[in-house]
Amino acid sequence: MTPPVLSVRNLRVEFASRRGVLRAIDGVSFDIAKGEVLGVVGESGAGKSVTGLAVIGLIDPPGRISGGEIYLSGMRIDNLSPEELRRIRGKRIGMIFQDPLTSLNPLYRIGDQLVETLKTHTNLSESAARRRAIDLLAEVGIPAPEKRIDGYPHEFSGGMRQRVVIALAICAEPELIIADEPTTALDVSVQAQIIALIKRLGRDHGTAVMLVTHDMGVIAETSDRVAVMYSGRIAEIGPVRDVVQSPLHPYARGLMGAIPTLAGDAARLVQIPGSMPRLSAIPPGCSFNPRCPFAFERCRIERPEPIRQGTQAVACHLYDTAAKETAA
Amino acid sequence: MTEALVPHSAEPDAVSAHTGSATAHLFGRIVGSDIFYSFRRSRLTMVAAAITVLFFLLAILAPFLAVQNPFDPAQLQLMNSRISPLWTADGQSPFLLGTDEQGRDVFSAILYGLRISLTVGVLGVLLAGTLGISLGLIAGYFGGAVDGLIMRIADVQLTFPAILTALLINGVVKSVFGNRLDAMSTLAVLVFAIGLSFWVQYARTVRGSVMVEKNKDYVAAAQLIGLPAHVIMIRHVLPNTMGPILVIATINLALAIITEATLSFLGSGMPDTMPSLGTLIRIGNNYLFSGEWWVVAFPGFALAALILSINLLGDWLRDALNPKLR
Amino acid sequence: MIVFLLRRLLQSLAVMLAVALIAFTLFRFVGDPINGMVGQDATQAERDALRQNLGLNDSVVVQFGRFVGRTVRGEFGLSYQLARPVNQIILEKMPATLELSLVAGLIALLVGVALGVFTGLRPRAASSRFLLAVSLVGVSLPTFLIGILLILVFAVWLRWLPSYGRGTTEQFGWWTTGLLTIDGWRSLIMPAFTLALYPMTLIIRLVRAEMLEVLRTDYIRFARARGLTTRAIHFGHALKNTLVPVITVAGLQFGSVIAFAIITETVFQWPGMGLLFVQAVQNVDIPIMAAYLLVVSLIFVTINLIVDILYTVVDPRLRSTIQRPA
Numbered sequence: 001m002t003p004p005v006l007s008v009r010n011l012r013v014e015f016a017s018r019r020g021v022l023r024a025i026d027g028v029s030f031d032i033a034k035g036e037v038l039g040v041v042g043e044s045g046a047g048k049s050v051t052g053l054a055v056i057g058l059i060d061p062p063g064r065i066s067g068g069e070i071y072l073s074g075m076r077i078d079n080l081s082p083e084e085l086r087r088i089r090g091k092r093i094g095m096i097f098q099d100p101l102t103s104l105n106p107l108y109r110i111g112d113q114l115v116e117t118l119k120t121h122t123n124l125s126e127s128a129a130r131r132r133a134i135d136l137l138a139e140v141g142i143p144a145p146e147k148r149i150d151g152y153p154h155e156f157s158g159g160m161r162q163r164v165v166i167a168l169a170i171c172a173e174p175e176l177i178i179a180d181e182p183t184t185a186l187d188v189s190v191q192a193q194i195i196a197l198i199k200r201l202g203r204d205h206g207t208a209v210m211l212v213t214h215d216m217g218v219i220a221e222t223s224d225r226v227a228v229m230y231s232g233r234i235a236e237i238g239p240v241r242d243v244v245q246s247p248l249h250p251y252a253r254g255l256m257g258a259i260p261t262l263a264g265d266a267a268r269l270v271q272i273p274g275s276m277p278r279l280s281a282i283p284p285g286c287s288f289n290p291r292c293p294f295a296f297e298r299c300r301i302e303r304p305e306p307i308r309q310g311t312q313a314v315a316c317h318l319y320d321t322a323a324k325e326t327a328a
Numbered sequence: 329m330t331e332a333l334v335p336h337s338a339e340p341d342a343v344s345a346h347t348g349s350a351t352a353h354l355f356g357r358i359v360g361s362d363i364f365y366s367f368r369r370s371r372l373t374m375v376a377a378a379i380t381v382l383f384f385l386l387a388i389l390a391p392f393l394a395v396q397n398p399f400d401p402a403q404l405q406l407m408n409s410r411i412s413p414l415w416t417a418d419g420q421s422p423f424l425l426g427t428d429e430q431g432r433d434v435f436s437a438i439l440y441g442l443r444i445s446l447t448v449g450v451l452g453v454l455l456a457g458t459l460g461i462s463l464g465l466i467a468g469y470f471g472g473a474v475d476g477l478i479m480r481i482a483d484v485q486l487t488f489p490a491i492l493t494a495l496l497i498n499g500v501v502k503s504v505f506g507n508r509l510d511a512m513s514t515l516a517v518l519v520f521a522i523g524l525s526f527w528v529q530y531a532r533t534v535r536g537s538v539m540v541e542k543n544k545d546y547v548a549a550a551q552l553i554g555l556p557a558h559v560i561m562i563r564h565v566l567p568n569t570m571g572p573i574l575v576i577a578t579i580n581l582a583l584a585i586i587t588e589a590t591l592s593f594l595g596s597g598m599p600d601t602m603p604s605l606g607t608l609i610r611i612g613n614n615y616l617f618s619g620e621w622w623v624v625a626f627p628g629f630a631l632a633a634l635i636l637s638i639n640l641l642g643d644w645l646r647d648a649l650n651p652k653l654r
Numbered sequence: 655m656i657v658f659l660l661r662r663l664l665q666s667l668a669v670m671l672a673v674a675l676i677a678f679t680l681f682r683f684v685g686d687p688i689n690g691m692v693g694q695d696a697t698q699a700e701r702d703a704l705r706q707n708l709g710l711n712d713s714v715v716v717q718f719g720r721f722v723g724r725t726v727r728g729e730f731g732l733s734y735q736l737a738r739p740v741n742q743i744i745l746e747k748m749p750a751t752l753e754l755s756l757v758a759g760l761i762a763l764l765v766g767v768a769l770g771v772f773t774g775l776r777p778r779a780a781s782s783r784f785l786l787a788v789s790l791v792g793v794s795l796p797t798f799l800i801g802i803l804l805i806l807v808f809a810v811w812l813r814w815l816p817s818y819g820r821g822t823t824e825q826f827g828w829w830t831t832g833l834l835t836i837d838g839w840r841s842l843i844m845p846a847f848t849l850a851l852y853p854m855t856l857i858i859r860l861v862r863a864e865m866l867e868v869l870r871t872d873y874i875r876f877a878r879a880r881g882l883t884t885r886a887i888h889f890g891h892a893l894k895n896t897l898v899p900v901i902t903v904a905g906l907q908f909g910s911v912i913a914f915a916i917i918t919e920t921v922f923q924w925p926g927m928g929l930l931f932v933q934a935v936q937n938v939d940i941p942i943m944a945a946y947l948l949v950v951s952l953i954f955v956t957i958n959l960i961v962d963i964l965y966t967v968v969d970p971r972l973r974s975t976i977q978r979p980a
Contacts, residue, residue: 056879090881097879102872106971107894116890117880152970168880484669487906487954489913499935499943500680586796593798594920594932613802613921616810617817625806628799636794643790 003074004031005175005208006055011078012067013047013054015279022279024050024063026232029306032176037202037209039223039240041216041255043276047232048212052178054078055210056093057085073175091121094169096198098181100162104153110137110164111149114171121172136167140197159190163197170201177202180212195222216255220244228252231276231287238312248314250292286317294318376640383634387442394436399602413622426622429615434623437608438630444604445631448518449585453577455523456584460530461573465561467531468538479535482528490525494587497521498596511602518597522584529576537569571649578642582635589631605631662962666955671722673951677944678721681731682714730945735937740945744927748949749829750820751915751926757833757842758849758915759908766854767900770861774896775888777866785858792855797914801848801921808844816841818923845922849915853907860903864896871895898969905961909954 013025025047032038040048053059055070057077070078077088089095097103105113114133118124124132130149137145140163153161162182169177179198183191199222202209211223219226220240227237228249236249247253254272274291277283283290289299298317306313307320386393413426413434425434467478485493501517502509509517538561541547550560591597592606593613600607605627612624724730730740773782795803809817820832821841832838868874869892877887916928923929927946934942 058875058878086878086881086883088881089879095876095879097872097876099872103876105873105877105891105895107898107969108891109970116882116886120880120882120886154971165876168876172881484672487669487909487958488951489910491916492913492950495916495931495935496943496947499938502935503938503940582794589796590798590917593796594917595936596932609799609802616802616806621806621810624802628802632795632799635796636791639790639794 002034003071004033005036005073006032006210007071007074008051008055008068009071010068011051011054011065011070013050013059013063014066016062016064019280023282024232024279025054027068028229028232028234029068030227030234030237032208032210034175034208035202035206036225037199037211037223039219039226040210040212040229041214041219041226042229044214045231045276045279046229048214048229049180051229052095052180052210052212055176056089056095056178057082058089058095087121090117090169090174091172092174092176094172094174094177096162096165096169096177096179096182099185100158100165101185103165104161106153109150109152110156114149114164114168117168118171132171133167136171137164140164140167140170140201141193142167158186159193162186162190162194166194166197166201170205170207173205174207176208176210178210178212181214182211183218184213184215191218198222216244228255231282232279233287233315234306235288235316236312236314237306238310242311248309248312248319249288249316250294250318251288252314286315370644373640373644376637376644379633379637380641383442383630383637384446386439387446390436390439390443394433394439396433396436398432398437398440425626426620428611428620428623434626437603438605438627441603441605441608441627442630442634444515444598444602445585445588445606445634448515448522448588448598448604449581451519452522452526452584452588453581455519456526456580457530457573457577459523460527461534461566461569463527464531464534465538465566468535468542469557469561469565475535478531482531486528490522490583491587491590493525494518494521494591495594495596497524498591502596511599514598515602518588518591521591522587525587526580526584529580530573533572533576534566534569537572538565541565541568575642575646575649578638578645582638582642585631585635585638605634658966659959659963662959666959669955670948670951673948674722674725675718677725677947678718680940680947681721681944682717725948730948731941733934733939733942735934735939735942740941743930743942744945744949745828746830747925747927747930749831750924751912751919751928753831753833754842754845754849754918754924754926755908755912755915757846758918759853759904759911761846761850762854762857762907762911763904765850766857767861769854770858771865771888771893771896773858774862774865774869777862786862789855789858792851795851797848797852797917798921800851801844801918804844804848805921815844817844820925845918845924848921849911849918852914853904853911856907857900857904861896861900864899865892868892868895894968898965901964901968902961905957905964909957912950912953 008031009029011025011028012023015022015024028047028051030038040051042048050059050063054065057080059065065078068078069076072088072092077085080088104110108116111130111133114136115126115129118129118132119126122129134145134149137149142148142160142163148156153164156164166182177198182198183194186194195218198209198211201207211219213219223240225238226240226243228235228243228247228251230251236243236247236252243252244256247256251272272291277287277290283300284303285301286292286295286299286304289295292299296317302317304315304317304320306315309319391397425438427433428437463478467475498517498521501520505513542565547560547564550564588597588604589606589609592604593610595610598604598607600611603611608627609624609631612620612627615621615623728741730744732738733740733743736743769785773785776782805817808815816837819841820830821837821839822835823830823832823838824834832842874887874892877891882891913928915924915926916931918924919926919928920932927949930942931946933939934946
């Protein structure tokens with residue numbers, strides 16, 4: 001059996017600060033299979049983006065990966081040299097950032113940025129790379145690509161720029177695309193188009209996609225599976241349909257309650273009381289316990305490990321039936 | 329662990345709370361302030377401040393510290409000429425840093441030269457500041473054609489380096505009065521030239537803040553209760569610009585001293601009869617090739633140390649008042 | 655684009671006209687223009703006749719118009735001191751100043767950008783901190799002191815380099831050059847370095863600050879995510895964006911290099927326009943002062959125009975915003 005495209009095991013990321021070491025990611029594990037879209041959802045500061053950056057090796061000092069392993073198609077990549085990592089970035093893992101307005105270098109023609117990336121990762125000649133760049137622009141839905149290729153970023157609209165960014169991310173046909181809030185900065189009308197584009201590209205090329213967002217709606221629309229993150233840990237992970245319809249973790253339940261549905265009445269919108277703890281003040285035990293309506297003694301002392309529940313896995317003591325039985 | 333993360337924010341308040349009189353209160357506020365904190369943190373800045381204060385003290389106390397009044401010809405003796413510094417083989421007491429061709433003690437000359445340099449520098453900065461702040465207030469408050477005129481003049485002047493402006497003003501004054509200006513008038517001309525060369529930055533800064541503050545509610549409120557324009561400007565708007573102005577003034581003091589020294593070095597500044605540091609360097613420059621390096625080296629060193637200290641203070645002040653500028 | 659450049663050209667013309675007005679005021683009211691025409695020993699009758707002939711009794715506006723006309727043709731009258739046509743003298747001295755300023759400007763730009771990039775890429779390294787400390791000292795030392803220090807070390811003590819003049823020069827039409835002989839270059843090294851130091855330190859600090867800023871931007875992060883080589887990111891993407899503000903500062907600094915050449919030329923007795931100007935100020939030689947002012951302003955204004963054009967070449971965003979009619 002072929003290994004998953006991305007496999008993350010017990011990932012830990014720490015930031016050294018004046019006030020001591022802050023742990024941004026603490027023991028995160030997940031897989032993404034070929035052609036699969038994994039949505040990673042959570043509030044800002046939950047560690048979604050840091051997870052993405054850790055996978056592609058762009059955690060800057062004072063941050064560092066302090067534990068765990070990352071495998072790309074079975075090959076361990078978290079301990080590679082900077083130069084080896086660079087060869088993987090853009091070639092085997094493509095990345096899309098949040099703000100298309102600032103992701104492109106304003107002084108370079110978009111064609112030059114594409115050709116530059118292509119020539120870094122392939123043996124294409126200048127003219128072949130240019131032809132490929134035009135094809136790519138056409139593929140991401142830029143009209144009249146042979147003309148637009150010589151345009152500068154500021155001559156494109158936000159949605160068009162994000163298409164260019166996507167073209168740049170997929171130009172070397174990567175196995176994995178990490179999309180970090182790819183639609184947050186865009187108009188609502190454009191968001192759907194970009195989401196559809198990412199979904200189509202993933203399907204057509206069999207690319208695995210890690211879609212980081214705080215928007216459950218986007219996840220529900222695009223993803224095959226979803227990981228719900230809370231203060232640097234995965235609270236719950238499983239197929240989108242199951243997690244949305246029957247969330248297990250109290251936090252995930254609150255989160256799903258917060259998705260407005262067209263049919264549903266406003267009264268069903270639930271709010272989770274309180275807010276996520278700062279990295280410098282994560283409580284012991286389960287980090288959600290101060291806000292959890294079901295918290296009991298154990299939640300304040302012992303940290304819950306993921307527990308299988310059908311297709312889902314949930315890090316919550318409520319589901320630790322084995323422990324309950326032995327206690328009884 | 330969480331306990332240690334809480335910053336000790338109560339400290340400054342505690343200091344100022346115990347103060348009784350107004351001066352003690354002010355002292356408490358200064359000692360407890362963030363600025364003073366960052367001052368104590370930077371050893372280099374403390375050294376720079378100490379050196380700057382030392383230079384001012386030396387200048388003020390010059391008559392008591394100098395072994396002679398170097399500009400009173402009666403006190404100079406030719407037999408004491410060309411003595412090298414005290415620690416060299418030919419050194420003679422009491423001439424610590426040696427003497428020049430006329431038997432003038434270099435150390436005493438530096439002390440008196442420092443007086444002139446600092447006087448011109450401080451007065452020049454005061455004039456430039458007064459001029460710039462006034463014009464900036466006027467431009468910002470009245471706007472329109474007045475603003476346009478003042479700012480266009482500022483733009484044009486900004487394209488010319490200050491030294492060129494100062495040199496030109498100096499030349500014009502000289503050509504009007506001829507070469508018969510006495511030393512005190514020359515000093516006044518220098519202050520005037522420096523003041524006119526450095527006003528632009530103050531005017532721009534003040535104008536900028538006035539434009540911002542002008543539209544705030546408290547100014548509208550002050551207008552409503554019938555306060556006259558100049559009262560609003562001086563009492564309410566001006567204090568808001570004092571931080572940046574202090575930074576500009578500090579850095580300008582260094583520039584003004586450099587400009588005065590340069591003018592004097594070029595022969596368009598203080599005359600030999602009442603020399604500033606720049607004049608001393610020009611005089612000393614003539615002895616460069618005859619081996620009497622100390623006549624030029626020590627005034628040069630004093631000037632460099634003075635300017636470097638003031639610049640360090642200015643740099644620190646800018647960072648302390650606006651951490652974002654780092 | 656063309657509209658923009660035309661507007662800038664008109665602004666430049668306005669600045670030149672303002673400078674011409676100052677020069678005219680100098681010429682007409684501060685000095686006696688008749689002296690500029692006939693020299694010191696003409697009789698009163700001759701002077702009166704000339705006054706009538708030259709139209710000095712006409713209205714000021716008419717006279718100013720005539721002055722501008724003469725200036726455009728390059729006629730500045732006679733030097734009081736040298737009794738020769740000013741345009742000849744200026745033309746003789748110009749090559750020396752331009753060669754010195756160009757070499758100094760190139761040193762400042764090349765070394766400044768290189769060191770700025772170096773310190774920007776390694777902000778924490780000891781070598782970077784050392785360079786920045788040295789640059790603060792460089793800013794604090796007045797130009798003439800650096801020149802004197804260099805002369806003391808390299809000409810007086812070590813006797814490696816000549817301390818004054820241009821060395822051997824060769825003639826091409828009206829242009830004299832010192833760039834073709836080893837002797838000329840030996841003479842050029844110290845003045846050029848002295849003149850380059852100040853703008854160089856400014857450029858180092860600016861490039862460093864810009865580089866740090868640019869390296870934090872999203873497009874640099876995205877460039878890294880695309881797997882581009884560190885070299886392509888630092889010296890392609892980052893440096894190109896850094897250069898936009900550097901162009902302005904470098905352009906403005908080149909103007910001040912020409913003005914600061916006044917000081918350097920005096921220290922090294924470099925036979926250029928700056929030395930000529932200093933002597934003119936001391937001797938109240940109004941025609942030369944006026945002519946120098948106009949020539950230097952013309953150079954400043956030209957540089958500013960070139961900077962504007964370069965701007966649009968480097969930054970495509972400006973090109974299109976300019977194309978849209980304002």
